Amino acid sequence: MGEHERERQVCGCGLARREVVLGAAALGATIPVVAAAADNERRPKAGDRLVHSMGPKKGQPLRVEDLPLGGPGVLAFPMDPSGLVLDGSRFNEVVAVRLDPASLGEETRKGAAEGVVVYSSICSHEACPVNMWNDYEKMLVCSCHGSMFDPREKAAVVFGPAPRRLAQLPVKVESGVLVVTGPFDGRIGAVRAA
Amino acid sequence: MIKRSLFVAAALLASTASVQAYTPVTDARLANPEPHNWLMTRGNYQGWSYSPLDQINVRNVKKLVPVWTFATGKRSGHQSPPIVNDGYMFITQPDNQVIALDARTGEEIWRFQGQGPEEFSALHNTNRGVSLYDDKVYVAMLYGDLVALEAKTGKVAWKTTVANWKVGEYMTMAPLTVKGKIVVGISGGEFGVRGFIAAYDAKTGQQVWKTYTIPAPGEPGSETWRGDDWKRGGASAWMTGNYDVETNTIYWGTGNASPWFGDQRPGDNLYTASTLALDGDTGKIKGHFQYHWNDSWDWDEMNAPMLVDYNYRGRNVRGLIKVSRNGYLYWLERLQNGAIGFVDAKPYVYQDVFASIDPKTGRPTYHPDKVPGTGKKASFCPSLWGGKDWPFEAYNPKLGMIYIPANDNHCGFLEGKVQEYVAGKWWTGVDIPDIGFTVKKDAKSFGEIQAWDIGAGKKTWTVLYPNSMNWGSILTTAGGLVFNGGTQDRMFRAYDARTGEQLWQIKTSSGIIAPPASYMIDGVQYIAVQAGWGVDPQFQQGLLANLIPGWPKATTEGGVLWVFALQE
C-alpha cells in the first residue's frame, strides 16, 4: 500500500477521559458532559461518512473513484453528520478496498456497495494497523507480523498469527461517497490482558 | 466493556508458598555474583552467560531430568531468563507479566500483571527479564513504563513513564542495575524514533540521566546527519547493556538507522548500529564503535559486546567481543579513557556486503550493488535478521571459547520508497509484503552453534541444524557444557563445550527462545529455561514455510518454565 494510504496518528486521549468518567460518576457528575467530550471516540454507526485519514486528501470524503479497482486499499475514518471526524480512537480507522462485486462472497456482499468493502484496520493479533497490501495475492496485510486477510471473504485470516478476521463495517454509496449503514459486525482489537 | 484501570494495575494473587527471607542485592554482589545465583540477565556484568557451577557436567548430563515445570498462562514469545536470588526466582512474560517463584519447589509467591492502554499495538509482545537491586525487582513495561516491585510481595514501589508509545517507543529489554540506578533503553527503530538510554534512581524512580543515541545539532557526531534527519533517525537501544565496574563504563548497543534506506539520510549517522561507552554516573558518551556506517540493511547492533580479556597476536587486550548482526565477529579493545579500539573482525556467516575493512579503524567499505536504496533494489546476505539476532552468545573463561547461536544461508532484498511519516506507525521505507527474504538454494543447514577460540581467532567446531534456524541464547558452564534451545522442533540440548558433541536433549512444550540460566539450592544445581515460541522466529518461520517445501508452518505457542536437575 502506498504512502498516500497511511493513516495519521490518532491521539489516545480518550483513555484519560474515560478515567475521568468513572471518577466523575463517583462524584455524582452528570453523564452527558462526559459523553460530549468523547464524541470523536465513539464507534461508527449508520449515517456516518468516510473521509481519508492521511495523504493529500486527508479529511476529504472518500469517494468510490478514489479507490483503485482491485486494490490496494485506502485508509479512512468515519465522520459524523456534524462534520466531526471520529479519530479520537485509533480503533475507528478502517481500510476500504474496491473489488469486482462478482468476486465477493455472499456474506461479504451484504455489507458492500459497488464492490467496495470496508474493514477495521486494527489487527486481531496485537492490534497493529492493517494498512498494507499484497498485490500478488490481493490481500490485506498487517504491518507488524504480516497476517493476511481476504477482503472478499469477510477479511478471513489466510496467513499469519492473527487469530480472527477483521470486523466489517457495512456501507452504501451516496452521490459517489461512502456512507456507513451500521456498526462494525465484530469486535475491534486484540484479545490480551495488557 | 468498562475498564476499571487503564494504566499500571497490579493484580496480586495470594500466596500459598512459605515466603522466606529475601537477601538484598548490593553493588558488591552484582560485581561478583555468587556462583549459586543468577542475579542478572547474562549472569554477570561482563555478559558471559556463563555459570561457574559444575555439578552438572559432561560426564553426568545424560541424567538431566525435569524436576518441575510451570505454565505461565501466556502466549507469544517468551524471552526472559529466570533471575535467581537465594531461593527467589523471577520470570517475565509477554503482556507485561512478572512471576516470583520459589526456585526450589516451583511454588508461586506472587504475580504482577501490568496493564497498558487498550489501543497499544505490539510489534514485539515480549519481555527479556527483570533486574534486581536491594529489596526490589525492576521491569520495563512494553508500553513504556518502568516499574519497581517489592521483591517479597510484588507490590508496586514506584513506576515512571520512560517511553511514549504514541510515537512508537516501547520497551522489551531487561533493565541493567548500575550503582543504585536502573538503566533502560527503548525499542522503536521501525517507527522513526530517536533512541535513548536513561537511568533512574532505584529507590525513588527519579530520572538521573538520559542520553540520546543520536546527537542533536552541535553535539559531537551531529555532523554525520543531514538537516532534521536525526530527529527520526532510529538507533533504538532495545537490549540490555554490559558494565565495566573498574572504569564505571556501561557498554550499550544501538539499533538500525531509520528509515531503513541510507540514501534517505546521507552521512554515517552516528550512533546507529554502534556500541556506546557511557559513564555510569552521568550517561556521558565516552566512546563509541560503529559497525557499519549509513546502515541500509536493518542490521541493528543492539547487543552489547561481552567484556572479555584476551591475548591476541601476542598482545594482552582488555577486550570486547561482539558478534554482530552484520555477520562479522569483532575483537575490540576497552581503552582506559572509554574509547573503543578496533583489533580485528572476521565474518562468521556468509556476508556479501563488505568489500573491505580498514585494519586500523574497522570501518568497512561496501559493494555498491549490495546497498539497497530508494527505488534501488539490492539483495544482500545475511538477511535483515543477520548472522545472529538478539539471542545471547556465551563465553566460557575456562576454555577461552565463545559460542554463537548463528543463522547462515539466508539473504534478503529490499527496495526503498519514501513513506509518509505518521507518528507511531511503521516507517521504514518498505512495506511488510515487500520485504524480500530468500534462502540459498542448495543450503544444507540454517541454524548453527559456532564455537570460536578467541585467542587463536579460529572457529573450532560447528553444530548445524538442517531443519531450523537457531533463535536460542546460549548458556555455558564450568561443567564443560553448552545449553541451547532455539530450534522450531521444541528441543533443548546440551553439548560438550570442547567438542560440540551432543550429550543430551529433551522435547519441551514449545520452541525455546529465552536464555537458560543455572543456579544451586541446598547443594542441587538446576538448569532453568522458559519455552514459549513467538515474535520474530514465528514470523520468519512463516516465510520459510513459503520458501522451503515441507518446512513446518508453525510451532505451538504457550509459555512453560522448565527446571532440570540430575536424577538422584
Ligand code: FES
Ligand atoms: S499485529 Fe497483525 S499480525 Fe501481529
